[in-house]
Amino acid sequence: MERLVCVICWSEMPSERRTCTCCGAVVDVASPAYEKSLLKALDAASPEHKAQICRALATRGSARAFPHLVDMLDNPVVLVRVEALRALGELGNASIIPVIEEHAASTESLSVRAAASEALQALAAFRVDHTQAR
Numbered sequence: 001m002e003r004l005v006c007v008i009c010w011s012e013m014p015s016e017r018r019t020c021t022c023c024g025a026v027v028d029v030a031s032p033a034y035e036k037s038l039l040k041a042l043d044a045a046s047p048e049h050k051a052q053i054c055r056a057l058a059t060r061g062s063a064r065a066f067p068h069l070v071d072m073l074d075n076p077v078v079l080v081r082v083e084a085l086r087a088l089g090e091l092g093n094a095s096i097i098p099v100i101e102e103h104a105a106s107t108e109s110l111s112v113r114a115a116a117s118e119a120l121q122a123l124a125a126f127r128v129d130h131t132q133a134r
Contacts, residue, residue, distance in 0.1 A: 004029050005056040007037040010049050035062055042068055047077040054080070058087035066093055073103055081107075082115040089119030092126035 004027065005012055011022035019026055028034055038053050045053060054072060057065035065087070072084035085103070088096050097120065104116035 004059055005038070005049075005052040007034065007041065010045075010052060012052055012055075029060065035060060035064065039065065039068055042072075047075070047080050050075065050077075050080045051083040054083035054087045058090040061091065063091065063093075066091060066096075070096065070099065073099065078109050078111050081109070081112050085112065085115040085119045089122035092123065094123055094126070097123055 004014075006020035006023060006025055006027055008025040008027075009020060009023040011020055013020055013022075013027070018028070035057070038056055042050060042053050050072065054069060057069065069084045069087050069091070072080050075081055075084070081103075085100060088100065100116050100119050100123075104113050104120075107113060107116075
């Protein structure tokens with residue numbers, strides 16, 4: 001199930017919900033303001049919230065999030081790098097492949113390597129789907 005995050009209390013919520021089950025805030029995930037709030041919060045957020053924001057941005061399919069997610073690959077917290085890699089894989093921008101490959105080769109974290117591998121597989125599948133669609 002895809003997950004989004006409430007920008008008020010940072011609770012995760014299923015993507016089909018529009019009201020946060022934790023704080024009751026109405027979350028208009030289709031609004032550009034929602035994405036802008038996520039991107040604005042990303043730098044100052046705790047590592048756990050950064051990971052949640054990465055997941056929410058991937059769920060939205062946000063192309064504007066791409067450079068922000070790339071920046072998260074340098075985060076010292078493994079969870080943040082893992083979620084950024086997963087999000088980048090879901091966004092389907094093949095230009096990131098060399099960066100992901102470099103990340104996989106240079107990290108000692110098995111979790112980061114696994115996430116990089118998953119992202120590369122997702123990007124390869126995305127590339128094949130787009131090629132077949134033409």
